[in-house]
Amino acid sequence: MITIWNEYRSERTPDNPAAELYPEGIHTVLSSAFAQARLDHRTAYLDQPEYGLPDPVLENTDVLFWWGYLAHDEIPDALVDRIQERVLGGMGLVLLHSSHHAKVFKRMLGTSGSLTYRVRGEKERLWVVNPGHPIAAGLGAFVELPQAEMYGEPFDIPQPDELVFVSWFEGGEVFRSGCCWQRGRGRIFYFRPGHEAFPIYHNAQVQQILINAARWATPAGPIEPPVTSRRDDALE
Numbered sequence: 001m002i003t004i005w006n007e008y009r010s011e012r013t014p015d016n017p018a019a020e021l022y023p024e025g026i027h028t029v030l031s032s033a034f035a036q037a038r039l040d041h042r043t044a045y046l047d048q049p050e051y052g053l054p055d056p057v058l059e060n061t062d063v064l065f066w067w068g069y070l071a072h073d074e075i076p077d078a079l080v081d082r083i084q085e086r087v088l089g090g091m092g093l094v095l096l097h098s099s100h101h102a103k104v105f106k107r108m109l110g111t112s113g114s115l116t117y118r119v120r121g122e123k124e125r126l127w128v129v130n131p132g133h134p135i136a137a138g139l140g141a142f143v144e145l146p147q148a149e150m151y152g153e154p155f156d157i158p159q160p161d162e163l164v165f166v167s168w169f170e171g172g173e174v175f176r177s178g179c180c181w182q183r184g185r186g187r188i189f190y191f192r193p194g195h196e197a198f199p200i201y202h203n204a205q206v207q208q209i210l211i212n213a214a215r216w217a218t219p220a221g222p223i224e225p226p227v228t229s230r231r232d233d234a235l236e
């Protein structure tokens with residue numbers, strides 16, 4: 001089961017461009033794309049009881065998608081603890097766009113997630129630098145987004161285990177836009193495009209990337225949080 005978690009505040013802010021682009025929320029647009037791909041999924045958002053992620057939901061989640069921007073600080077550390085434990089046990093985690101400053105991003109990766117940004121609707125060319133990677137399946141050499149927020153290097157992240165996309169922006173910057181890590185048994189993917197003021201998640205190729213990411217991040221076996229166990233009897 002995939003859980004698409006969305007902060008869902010920008011879309012409900014009057015006069016925010018996101019309200020027009022995503023009247024039912026970013027999560028609903030992703031949900032439609034996942035439904036077409038026949039991915040078993042549900043949505044959740046911040047203002048639901050227990051931040052949308054009560055134990056029965058999180059304990060039944062194999063891959064967690066996360067979009068946040070305005071309310072990173074509202075997520076209690078106890079919830080971050082539970083997400084971290086589940087990722088270490090094997091749950092996949094897909095971190096979207098401005099989630100580079102989410103608590104769960106910093107917890108799992110251990111760096112600040114700092115970067116350079118500029119919102120001027122510049123063209124972005126998302127180069128596939130690892131065409132054999134499952135997350136790039138079905139794409140051409142690049143994906144072009146006519147209008148995007150610019151994110152530029154340096155991006156304060158640990159060296160990715162695998163790099164799938166590198167973005168070029170009209171203004172001259174470059175950025176590591178698709179990064180994979182493993183933490184414990186869990187797979188983590190950060191995907192940069194997704195600024196709420198542009199129709200990024202309506203783009204069919206972006207949807208394909210996220211469908212690929214959902215499949216890639218799905219754990220191969222049961223999710224078992226790591227434990228330290230004592231073994232008194234030596235095997236030999």
Ligand code: ZN
Pocket residue numbers: 097098149194195196
């Ligand atoms: Zn943004």
